[in-house]
Each structure stands twice: as C-alpha cells, then as structure tokens.
Amino acid sequence: MRKKKKEEKKSTDGWMATYGDMVTLLLCFFVLLFSFSEIDAQKFQAVMKAFQGSLGVFTGGRTINSAPDIDMEEIPENLETSELEEVEDFKRLKALIEEYAEEQGLQDRIIAKIEERGLIIRALDNVFFDPGKTQIKPEAKKMLLYIGDILKKEELKSKHIKVEGHTDSNPTVNTALYPTNWELSVMRATKVVRFLIDNKNIDSKRISASGYSYYRPVAPNDTSENKAKNRRADIIILRSSYGKWEPN
Incomplete structure (x- = not known):
C-alpha cells in the first residue's frame, strides 16, 4: 500500500513539470511575436504616461x-x-x-x-x-x-x-x-x-x-x-x- 501511494505522488509531480514547460514555451512565443511587431512610439508613450498617472x-x-x-x-x-x-x-x-x-x-x-x-x-x-x-x-x-x-x-x-x-x-x-x-x-x-x-x-x-x-x-x-x-x-x-x- 505504501509503495502505491509513493507512485501516485510521483505521477502528480510529473504533470507540474509539463505544465511549467508549456507556460515557458508560451512566454517565448509571445516574446517572439512582440519582437516581430512594429510599435507606434507615440501610442506607447501615451500608454506609459497614463500608467504613470495612475500612481501619482x-x-x-x-x-x-x-x-x-x-x-x-x-x-x-x-x-x-x-x-x-x-x-x-x-x-x-x-x-x-x-x-x-x-x-x-x-x-x-x-x-x-x-x-x-x-x-x-x-x-x-x-x-x-x-x-x-x-x-x-x-x-x-x-x-x-x-x-x-x-x-x-x-x-x-x-x-x-x-x-x-x-x-x-x-x-x-x-x-x-x-x-x-x-x-x-x-x-x-x-x-x-x-x-x-x-x-x-x-x-x-x-x-x-x-x-x-x-x-x-x-x-x-x-x-x-x-x-x-x-x-x-x-x-x-x-x-x-x-x-x-x-x-x-
């Protein structure tokens, strides 16, 4: 019975590692998309000013x-x-x-x-x-x-x-x-x-x-x-x- 419980615990830890890999891959994917995109400098500055204003x-x-x-x-x-x-x-x-x-x-x-x-x-x-x-x-x-x-x-x-x-x-x-x-x-x-x-x-x-x-x-x-x-x-x-x- 103890051996079975240890095996179940091991399988639970395994899916977390897979999930972490998937999140990392998604992050890399969006970073690549962002690097390929063109940024409107004026719009970006306006967004940043609005964000800064919220902390004033x-x-x-x-x-x-x-x-x-x-x-x-x-x-x-x-x-x-x-x-x-x-x-x-x-x-x-x-x-x-x-x-x-x-x-x-x-x-x-x-x-x-x-x-x-x-x-x-x-x-x-x-x-x-x-x-x-x-x-x-x-x-x-x-x-x-x-x-x-x-x-x-x-x-x-x-x-x-x-x-x-x-x-x-x-x-x-x-x-x-x-x-x-x-x-x-x-x-x-x-x-x-x-x-x-x-x-x-x-x-x-x-x-x-x-x-x-x-x-x-x-x-x-x-x-x-x-x-x-x-x-x-x-x-x-x-x-x-x-x-x-x-x-x-």
Whole structure:
C-alpha cells in the first residue's frame, strides 16, 4: 500500500513539470511575436504616461516627476500643432531670459533650456542665495520680478510652474535651522515660490516647490567647479503634456 501511494505522488509531480514547460514555451512565443511587431512610439508613450498617472499623488493621479534632460532645441517630428506652438513660445521666452542674463552679466550663471519637461530657467551657485542661507539676495529680487513678468504672459497663463532647490554634497553650515541639505533645498525653493506669489500675484494653484538636496546633480560632486553647478535653483515652466495638477 505504501509503495502505491509513493507512485501516485510521483505521477502528480510529473504533470507540474509539463505544465511549467508549456507556460515557458508560451512566454517565448509571445516574446517572439512582440519582437516581430512594429510599435507606434507615440501610442506607447501615451500608454506609459497614463500608467504613470495612475500612481501619482496629485488630483487626477498625475505626479510631476523629474524627466531626463532631453534637449528640445531641435523640435521633434510628429508633434501636434498645439505642441509646436508651445515649443515656439518657449523659444521666444528663452531668448528673453538669455538677453536679460547677458545685460546683467550673468550669462554664465543664468541658463535657459528647453527640455522634455518644458522651459527651465536655471540659476547657478549663489545667484539667488548666499552659502547656507535661504534669504533671497536683494540683487536677485530684481531678476525674480522679471521672471514673474514672463510667467504672467498670456501664453503661459495655463502653464504650471515648478521651483526646485538643489545643493552640492557639502554638509550644511547652519545646522540648527537646516540640519541637512534636504531642509536647505526645500526652504530655498519655497522662498522663491513665496516671493513670486507675494510680489507678482502668481496663482498659488499653478506653482509648487520641491527640494532635492544633492541627489539630483547635473555634474559629479567631485570638484569645486562641479559643485557650483549643482548648487542651483530651477524654475520650470511645464509643458501642457504634463497635465494639470493640484495638491490633494
């Protein structure tokens, strides 16, 4: 009787191995089908954005995530008319920022770029703030007022704005108020947002602040020159494709 039971158990295990082989073969079959098919890049991107949106923390499920620095100076093909107009608007605004920076002798420290997220106005090193401080420098306020005028232009009224604070990897100086670079970067971004709201009446529903410490560098934190690049404040005018959002 015992021998019979052992034989029955052995035969039960055998069908599981066959089933596993069949599932593996089916998987290989579908992988081959997928590799032979042609993918519509735009449709695939739309599906991915919809999936990402379902995991967001803002109303409608969309999170404004950091995107790779994809240069859009060369306008991509297959853009819709509204997207083409948007990029052209960004180009005109970029030229205004560059002209202003040159007039102020800040062309090496104020950078305007058109990337996948939108138009980025980047203030490097201590343009806005003194080392370890969060008070906006008096000479920087004039520039922020100029940027505020740009943000209120008719073509940007429906655009959302994200202000990001970034630091280098050096420990913070004022450890009582800002024990780490997290607090320092967040407070700096918040100060810029508050200044634009208070002095240029930017709608608070279309602007937000984020701080990333030294975890999103644009250069390795291995030299003083690179660290100066990483100490920055970014004002991003988001493209419409990133969707409308409001905090919950």
